[in-house]
Amino acid sequence: MPPPSSRSHAGFTIVELLTVIAIMVLMIAAIRPVVNGLQGNRSLVGSAYGIAGALEQARTYAMANNTYTWVGFFQEDGSTDWKGTGTPVQGNGRIIVSVVASKDGTRYGAVPFGSVPLLQVSNLLKFNNVQTSALNSGATDRPTVNTGCEVGGPFTPGSLATGASFHYPLTGTARYTFSKIIEFNSQGEARKIGDSLPDDWMEIALQPTHGNSVDPQYQSKAAAAVLVGGLTGRIEVFKL
Numbered sequence: 001m002p003p004p005s006s007r008s009h010a011g012f013t014i015v016e017l018l019t020v021i022a023i024m025v026l027m028i029a030a031i032r033p034v035v036n037g038l039q040g041n042r043s044l045v046g047s048a049y050g051i052a053g054a055l056e057q058a059r060t061y062a063m064a065n066n067t068y069t070w071v072g073f074f075q076e077d078g079s080t081d082w083k084g085t086g087t088p089v090q091g092n093g094r095i096i097v098s099v100v101a102s103k104d105g106t107r108y109g110a111v112p113f114g115s116v117p118l119l120q121v122s123n124l125l126k127f128n129n130v131q132t133s134a135l136n137s138g139a140t141d142r143p144t145v146n147t148g149c150e151v152g153g154p155f156t157p158g159s160l161a162t163g164a165s166f167h168y169p170l171t172g173t174a175r176y177t178f179s180k181i182i183e184f185n186s187q188g189e190a191r192k193i194g195d196s197l198p199d200d201w202m203e204i205a206l207q208p209t210h211g212n213s214v215d216p217q218y219q220s221k222a223a224a225a226v227l228v229g230g231l232t233g234r235i236e237v238f239k240l
Helices: 014-064
Strands: 069-077 093-102 118-120 125-128 130-133 166-168 176-178 180-184 190-192 202-210 224-228 235-239
Touching (some): 014 069, 014 130, 014 224, 014 235
8 A cells, every 4th residue: 555645636626616606707807898788788679679669659659540650759857767756867878769640640740749639559668878969971781861850869868850759648737848759650651850851761779778877888880770651650679
């Protein structure tokens, strides 16, 4: 029988164990940006398809009920959450979407929005960690969109970019005012309220955000876009 000193011992020494832990920490640190990027992509794509779904719902409702529907967009400061009390803060980082319809087929334009009898078609939709932008210029991977047909762009607090708006809720104290609006008629055709070129494509270009700040790699470009055809009402999602 060999002496005890010649026997082999299984297991790690403290130094080896600390080395393995250090390597694991470095690997986690290296892959974290990739994981965060995948999560951000998933959130952005989910928002794009969620917005497309709201537009499709509005179009279908207008055609099925021989009326007009409107999809309104409000951009909220993503670093705040008023949770149903107080006043929402207009800014960047969270997109609020509301779908309403004319109760009796009255169309905005013939009368002011305030005179159109409206009904809420769906619950208020909120999309976090994303904002709209006006970044179609020079795009070659999707239809060209004229500047007046971009739903995105700067949201200046207190201003109504199109001169028309509706509110949420429809009765009582207004919490959100929607002035970026896409309309569908009973034929399924679409137009952006305030646009003088109803045959054009409309676009909701999207950028991922962290709080109310745009993701650095998307400062000057969109990461996804939802497009709506004017004459056809066709809705398409582009992952850019």
